[in-house]
Amino acid sequence: MDYKHIAQELLQAIGGKGNVEEAAHCATRMRIVLSDERKVDQAKLDGMDVVKGTFSTGGQFQIILGSGTVNEVYKELAALTGKSSDIQAKDVSKAVPKKLNPLQRFVKLLSDIFVPIIPVIVAAGLLMGFNNLLTAQDFFIEGKSLIEAYPNITDLAALLNTFANAAFLFLPILIGFSATKRFGGNPYLGAALGMLMVHPDLLNGYEYADAVPKEEVPVWKIFNFEIERVGYQGTVLPVLVSSFVLAKIETFLRRRVPSFLDNLVTPLLAIFITGVLTFALLGPFTRNTGNLLTDGLVWLYDTTGMIGGAIFGLLYAPVVITGMHHSFIPVETQLLADLAKTGGTFIFPIAAMSNISQGAATLAVLLLTKNSKIKGTASAAGISALLGIVEPAMFGVNLKLRYPFYGAIIGSAAGAGFVSLFKVKAIALGAAGLPGIISIKPGSITFFIIGMIISFTAGFLATIILGKRSDK
Known part of the structure; x- marks a missing residue:
């Protein structure tokens, strides 16, 4: 790839050098704080093959490029904008608070402490x-x-x-x-x-x-x-x-x-x-x-059981979109720190059901769509979501097409309801997907696996049904 050319195209699409306040990257995404997001040329970004998806959350405009690619493109973008290319030196959060409401600032505060x-x-x-x-x-x-x-x-x-x-x-x-x-x-x-x-x-x-x-x-x-x-x-x-x-x-x-x-x-x-x-x-x-x-x-989880778990599973992905899922980190930390009383965290298994279902919905899109770019994104993003890295699937495919996202949250609700019925809890944090099996309490692993199968199957079938209806 010509990373310099890609960086130049990206910079032009996001409003030029003067529109970039801060920039950094994570494993798969460019994370940019823009002076004015209205200057973004979304159509140009969508037309770039290297761009797997974009979304704005928490005061940051994020561009999904994929693992490996994002590192190289970021170096070139940093050179073009005059920003440091050393990710350790970047702190995009300094430019973010003024763009956030009080609740978002509080969630970001927790994220900054616990991440x-x-x-x-x-x-x-x-x-x-x-x-x-x-x-x-x-x-x-x-x-x-x-x-x-x-x-x-x-x-x-x-x-x-x-x-x-x-x-x-x-x-x-x-x-x-x-x-x-x-x-x-x-x-x-x-x-x-x-x-x-x-x-x-x-x-x-x-x-x-x-x-x-x-x-x-x-x-x-x-x-x-x-x-x-x-x-x-x-x-x-x-x-x-x-x-x-x-x-x-x-x-x-x-x-x-x-x-x-x-x-x-x-x-x-x-x-x-x-x-x-x-x-x-x-x-x-x-x-x-x-x-x-x-x-x-613990009382709420034990009392609401399957219904409460299904509702949580239905809402988990929408919560991720807002970035509010970072507020779960201190809660999970406390639940894990007091295993003798809590038995573990119920949030992790539900997050895993959500990610599995997002992956299933994306793979369903792979079968349904005739768009070559979406196919290319869906194949890699779907597998990535099954392994616990859900952003490329959720933001690059499912939210963009909408119907896969609806199918995914249906599957998530089904899987989350099942694992909640059998009180599946995790005794560790990790990749909330297929690798998450090792994080589950030994006596609940079988139920966790069944829950993933339910979540995948329901999310896949719901997406297929919704996709065929959306074509009519």
Whole structure:
């Protein structure tokens, strides 16, 4: 491909150099913040063979080019616009907030905090999945687990369990670093705050619920005040709120402490003040709030069952279009961090049903359409969606033609209703598609596979029916 020529055509189609505020790319898409999206020549973009689809969300105009191609085109576009070609140096979010409403800004805030730590959560969760495969009864051998049948791999399972638990055990450190950085504070102070919240001298947060009825919760007694000496292992909301307070206190102090004392006084006071507020006020309140939220979600899922799951499955893809699905990340993180109580996350299996159905609808288009460009896009995008990368299928084919999108959400609702009926949950995050099997709780894998078959079949057939009707 002549990447330079492609970049020149793209730049002309999006309104020229002067219309580009910021630009970056992800695995498959160019992500551009434009001064005025009305200047985009959509017809020209649609006519380019290399463009698999376009959409605008969250203040960014995104052009789907495909893996590999997007990297090379971005380099040429960066040279033409004078932007840095180093993706690590790009931060398109700086130009986005003014284009977003308050709800979108909040979702983006959560995304900025949690997206950087997703790889850690995914790795830990998958390791947990491998451990469960080794220790699950009746999964491979009737009446036994693999470690019971082969005792020589017992220590391997123990090692996997230790590696898997680390990220969730010290989750406040990861969130503290990422959140404090996002709120404008020193991320290393945020990490230190997270360390305070999981210090081994504290009562382990997982043991708190058992210690309360026994009146065995340790406390600090300071000036006739009692502060519970309890850790926050596996929590999300307490460290989020505390990180915000830390960043604001640090910013306040840096503006007022003389420069020659800044490096000494500011970190000391910021950590001490935030630490006291965390254990005395913020932590207990947000822990209870987080517990209510988690319990409410679990209750809602258990109560609504198949109907609730089907509705969620029907709405999941429309939510993805708005970008609001990023708000699910902290919820899933909390559900996974408290596996003993929640049993895992029900959101991941439903997301997988949605992606499988989107892929099925796209492959149905491959059979129906006579347009060679759409065929070329649909073949690759459909397989990609089945593997968990859904944007090329959803935005490049299904939304553009509409009827495949309707077929896809019908299939998603059918599959999501089925997995919800059998309480399928994931114990890890990962690719929400065929590879997602390893993320599912061992006892539910069969139901998850059946759910994917239902989702694929229903999405495929619904698209075929809707497609034939749309031709009449």
